[in-house]
Amino acid sequence: xxxxxxxxxxxxxxxxxxxxxxxxxxxxYLWNWxxxxxxxxxxxxxxxxxxxxxxSRMFFGGFRGRxxxxxxxxxxxWERMTPExxxxxxxxxxxxxxxxxxxxxxPEATT
Numbered sequence: 001x002x003x004x005x006x007x008x009x010x011x012x013x014x015x016x017x018x019x020x021x022x023x024x025x026x027x028x029y030l031w032n033w034x035x036x037x038x039x040x041x042x043x044x045x046x047x048x049x050x051x052x053x054x055x056s057r058m059f060f061g062g063f064r065g066r067x068x069x070x071x072x073x074x075x076x077x078w079e080r081m082t083p084e085x086x087x088x089x090x091x092x093x094x095x096x097x098x099x100x101x102x103x104x105x106x107p108e109a110t111t
Contacts, residue, residue, distance in 0.1 A: 020050070023053070024046050024049050024050050024053065025046065027049045027052070027053060028044065028045070028046050028049040031043075031044055031049065031052075032044065
């Protein structure tokens with residue numbers, strides 16, 4: 001059982017290393033093909049490319065997983081609200097026609 005887990009971890013690590021290498025080489029190739037000719041920038045190395053990818057991940061993607069406050073996002077926040085907070089949220093969303101009304105449509109209104 002532990003041997004199987006070790007092999008699975010080893011496969012995962014190998015796949016991750018190959019994926020990083022392929023992504024890094026691809027970005028290096030594209031950068032060195034486009035950027036010097038278009039904008040007069042310098043040619044970069046593989047390691048500089050990995051650094052740029054890490055910086056862009058930090059600046060634009062973060063390292064905390066999915067946005068929205070956890071795996072369930074707004075649904076988790078909605079469940080933690082009190083009925084008064086929910087009503088206040090509904091009132092805030094309906095002012096100015098942001099999201100319409102939070103009412104169920106009647107059969108006459110749908111025809």
